[in-house]
Amino acid sequence: MTERELSCEEVLEQLFTYLDGEIDAAGSADIDRHLERCRDCYTRAEFEKKLRLKTEQAGGFAPAPERLRARIRGLLDRY
Numbered sequence: 092m093t094e095r096e097l098s099c100e101e102v103l104e105q106l107f108t109y110l111d112g113e114i115d116a117a118g119s120a121d122i123d124r125h126l127e128r129c130r131d132c133y134t135r136a137e138f139e140k141k142l143r144l145k146t147e148q149a150g151g152f153a154p155a156p157e158r159l160r161a162r163i164r165g166l167l168d169r170y
C-alpha cells in the first residue's frame with residue numbers, strides 16, 4: 092500500500108467528515124499524518140474540535156452541512 096500525501100485543501104475538505112468519525116480508517120490515517128506535519132491544518136482541526144465540543148455542550152446544535160461547505164470554500168479562497 093502506498094502512502095498518500097494529502098494536500099492542505101484535501102485535508103480541509105475532509106476535516107468535518109474526519110471530526111464526525113465518518114471517514115474510513117485509511118482516510119483518517121492520511122489526515123492524522125498530515126496533521127502531524129502541518130501546523131496550519133493541525134491548528135484548524137483543533138479549533139474545529141473545540142468548537143464542536145462547545146456546540147455539543149450548548150445543546151447538540153449542529154450547523155447545517157451546506158453552511159460548513161460554504162465555510163470551507165471561504166477558507167480555501169483565502170489561501
Ligand SMILES: [Zn+2]
Nearest residue numbers: 098099129132
Ligand atoms: Zn496542511
